[in-house]
Amino acid sequence: METAPVWAVSNRHATGLSILPPSRLRPVEPLDSEQRAELAQRLLTDDSIRLEDRVAGLLVILFAQPLSTIVEIRADQVIRNDHNVHLLLANEPLHLPGQLGSLIQELVTARKSHAVIGRGSDNPWLFPGKNTLPEAPAQPRC
Known part of the structure; x- marks a missing residue:
């Protein structure tokens, strides 16, 4: 079956249009433990990377x-009590230790909503972007 543009x-x-052949994606090798640790350390410490990208990358x-799942996380799923930060991703809050907890708390505080017609400036999403999902109560995923 041909696609409409090809037809x-x-x-x-x-x-005046030219149709490129489908890309041939090469399989990507998964990161080993050492590569994951190095990348996590960079995301935790490199202030030149946007905060949203650092937190999403760490998740x-x-x-x-x-x-x-990440784009559906609401700010109210980040729970801070005493000196601990938790993220509600499943039925139980997930403890976010040390700098990760600090980064996600900073994101909750610093996030900025994009202007959306018909909505106030109080956007419920942790990663607001141009999220058009309805503002339904959080339904954590396992």
């Missing part, structure tokens, strides 16, 4: 969270 070009309905590297 349009082959039947001369779309002139991927340390807790194997898929991006589809």
